[in-house]
Amino acid sequence: MELVHSLTLHLSAFVSLSDADREVLDKALRKRARILAPRQDIIREGEKPRFVNVILEGWAQRYKQLADGRRQILSFFVPGDLCDTNVFILKSMDHSLSAVTQVRLAEISQREFQEIIETSPRIAQALWWSELVTVAIQREWTTSIGQRTAYERIAHLLCEMFVRLRTIGRTQERSCEFPLTQSEIADATGLTQVHVNRTVQEMRREGLIEIRNKRLEVHDLRALMAVAMFNPNYLHLEAGGHECIAPE
Amino acid sequence: MELVHSLTLHLSAFVSLSDADREVLDKALRKRARILAPRQDIIREGEKPRFVNVILEGWAQRYKQLADGRRQILSFFVPGDLCDTNVFILKSMDHSLSAVTQVRLAEISQREFQEIIETSPRIAQALWWSELVTVAIQREWTTSIGQRTAYERIAHLLCEMFVRLRTIGRTQERSCEFPLTQSEIADATGLTQVHVNRTVQEMRREGLIEIRNKRLEVHDLRALMAVAMFNPNYLHLEAGGHECIAPE
DNA sequence: GCGGCGTATTAACGCATGTGAATGTCGGCT
DNA sequence: AGCCGACATTCACATGCGTTAATACGCCGC
Incomplete structure (x- = not known):
């Protein structure tokens, strides 16, 4: 199509x-x-x-x-x-x-x-x-669940999805589709839905991101990547994924 | 050789x-x-x-x-x-x-x-x-770390290594080489070394297993698999891994 | 046999995250 | 407009596991 x-x-x-x-x-x-x-x-x-x-x-x-x-x-x-x-x-x-x-x-x-x-x-x-x-x-997810805190884990998931969507041209400047419920985020990160809620709210309060209407708004990608310790090398993008770290 | x-x-x-x-x-x-x-x-x-x-x-x-x-x-x-x-x-x-x-x-x-x-x-x-x-x-490890408790996680790792070693003929009846330190088990399961120690001791007290001298002794493989909810299907062994569940 | 080092064990205490359950919100269907 | 179901939010409380640090054990080299 x-x-x-x-x-x-x-x-x-x-x-x-x-x-x-x-x-x-x-x-x-x-x-x-x-x-x-x-x-x-x-x-x-x-x-x-x-x-x-x-x-x-x-x-x-x-x-x-x-x-x-x-x-x-x-x-x-x-x-x-x-x-x-x-x-x-x-x-x-x-x-x-x-x-x-x-x-x-x-x-x-x-x-x-x-x-x-x-x-x-x-x-x-x-x-x-x-x-x-x-x-x-898959290895990165193992690492995330095994070593990162709830806050870092969720931040990491958000970074990953944002970057992956960007490589297929499905992001805007600082936002993308994001159809996951908190309960799905929970099952993906090995947390409970309640704790995902607490954590996402904290990220919102801190002005990092906002999720509403099945969209993710990333206010500060650099900061989000930093707290997640997001290193895009595992996605093996030709450009090295370094354009990820958007010029501010 | x-x-x-x-x-x-x-x-x-x-x-x-x-x-x-x-x-x-x-x-x-x-x-x-x-x-x-x-x-x-x-x-x-x-x-x-x-x-x-x-x-x-x-x-x-x-x-x-x-x-x-x-x-x-x-x-x-x-x-x-x-x-x-x-x-x-x-x-x-x-x-x-x-x-x-x-x-x-x-x-x-x-x-x-x-x-x-x-x-x-x-x-x-x-x-x-x-x-x-x-x-x-790798997927099974993600699942393990994300969903299983410390006790189940360690039990699962032991089951996996035992079964994998068995397919290459490196097990005895109920024991196998097991050169991992508790600290390495910890890094593999996303736990701390201290908690691995507590947990392994509990498994020992319950007569499930014993680890000493770089060897793992599995006293009751069936029981170990049960607590780990170990399903060997992910190893995709031709025999279906069902011979895993050793006859008593 | 002694000293040292890597590993295992133990203990006291703290906190991140889980549990269970009620309440709020919003979009879609009739 | 009103209801319903899915989802998000909140709260009170519980606990599994982390943290820190001290102590014990066992093997190896000398």
Whole structure:
């Protein structure tokens, strides 16, 4: 639909794609589309993975539930993100994927995926990069939950989402879409909803940020990054993510 | 040195390799070896990755440090484990690797790695599987730190290491090597050393486990798995890991 | 056998975050 | 306009885990 797919923008953070490459991607994404309602599952733990999912529109999440119901959100996906490259090999999912907002996604079969990789080495490389970044994000989340305080953790999540959205051109000067509820932030950061509320309010009082109407307003990105100890190196952006630290 | 390399055993948890496959692996591992003293860094954050490292002997770890020195251990490697398949693409490491015990490892260059993959599709598949398992472990750690209590978290780590060691034939009936200090367990689980001590003692008092002399004795694996809510599905073992739940 | 160093153990105390539950707010549906 | 459901906010209180620091243990080198 769009002139430039989010996937193209996402991969362009690593390599510049040729027109032919873009054509290949566009074609792949047109094949098999799916629209999901907010909170609907995309695939659940235990099921056999059959497609690579590419988010075209909306936010999605990866999560895992313990036997007694405790839930950990493991990552968020925004437009352009791929869920589980090459996951076909596995017999069954060890976690679930679901929509956060309404989501439009493209399913790519193993055959199609293989074909893309063989057709365009440049795309293959970019997909590898994307996969490595996904893993690096997971590591950063582990670090965040293991070492950062509640305040730092939430600040870090906000920085990450803001920067990721910026690479696909989905931010304004100092704001971006932000459809997460406090309860979802809680499940993602290993905190309780009540404590997320306390903490977000503190950040607001201090003039760092504001979240309302499903939008995040970042008043002072530099300061937010500083308190979060946000180092964008793990996103492996070509520009080094240093343009992140916006000139004030 | 060994008749069967740990790497072969590790990959055999997913596919059965042919003699030719084993030959390919053996050859690759003989090329470039390195021995590291305990605690010595293998590669540090910021450096350019040039090799895939395969642990041949000893334990290693992946870790990340925040600006102010707080450290999170992100994963442990045991013999047969690969560190960072295909990481060549990236400009620089976003975390560090270091030895826990004395470590013997093999470095595989990008060219060699490429060659292996092209020579043997079966090995290529197995390497992919291994990579997917590594990521799944990372997700499980995120879940553990985010949702499990200290007691559950430590129990979970013990279960994981025991089961992983078992797939490479490094366990006895109810015990295995376990060279981690309480301080390292703390950095891996996001706890303090003092609290790890309290918790490990509690587990000992309850007759679940015993750690002494760099060995872990698991008195009751079933019970340990139960308190940890340990579900081996994320290790994606062919046997389903169900033989894990050892008959009493 | 002695001294030293890395590690484990113990203790007293504090606080960040959790728990449970009531109340407020706002946007959407009828 | 009014109701409803989802979400945010507030409050009182509880606790798991952190902090600091002193002490004990066990192995290694001399």
